[in-house]
Amino acid sequence: MTTYRHTKGKIKDNALEALLHDPLFRQRIEKNIKGKGSYQRKGKHSKGGNWEASGK
Numbered sequence: 001m002t003t004y005r006h007t008k009g010k011i012k013d014n015a016l017e018a019l020l021h022d023p024l025f026r027q028r029i030e031k032n033i034k035g036k037g038s039y040q041r042k043g044k045h046s047k048g049g050n051w052e053a054s055g056k
Helices: 015-020
Strands: none
Touching: none
């Protein structure tokens, strides 16, 4: 079993409650892939750029 390094000070009384207030269990925002709120400014394959040879 792996161990987790608690980052919010020393655990005093309740270890479970202390872990719940740790960044490990914070709420995360999921980005929609499809539908409302899913627009992405950068394209999926934007690194390719202009791959065609340009005319001289």
